[in-house]
Amino acid sequence: MTYKKADLFDKDLQRIAEVAKIMSHPARLAILRYLANCKTCISGDITNEIPLSRTTVSQHLQELKRVGLIHGEIDGLKVNYCLCNTCITDIKKNFISFLDEISITENIKC
Template identity: 55%
Template sequence: MTFTKATAFNADQQEIAKLAKVLAHPARVAILQHLAQTKSCISGDIAQELPLSRTTVSQHLQELKSAGLIKGEIAGLTVCYCIDAEAFAHAKAVVEQFLASITSCCSDSDC
């Protein structure tokens, strides 16, 4: 039987890893940038902005939504997506704190 080792890491480490994983695909980065510029849009509009099929864009939107970085509301036959400002601010703070903790421990003379 296989066991996950994720429980060997604390909640902060797991949260940072989850954010890094969802941001590790350039299509998801492009989607977030597009949503930030347009403030909101429907999934079809996003697919027109990227060199990907509508189905692939939809899958990336689901990953971003599962991670809590975006939210979507059904409007008829389309879904209007936008960045979840509160969740995004939290993610930004978590990453900034992580990077600051690494930076504060290192100096050029250490290596």
């Protein structure tokens, strides 16, 4: 009965909140940054780059995949991960739009 009242809010706020939550862990941000720079994108390489156990990194990768920020493509034993540019563009649009919305120019007092 307690908990999870998030659905009481506007859909657009819920979406921004969802994306923000995904970005709320530095490991996931580090993964995104790494994927933006590397060419190979193999899961193992990401694991080596991140100072956490393989399992934990894998878990973060699944999260990123779940919201659509990255894609994974099986290549034999290995998995190639890469960023979803469409999704990132979309997120950028959403964030900027929200932050613009709350950037008032004429400030009232404090």
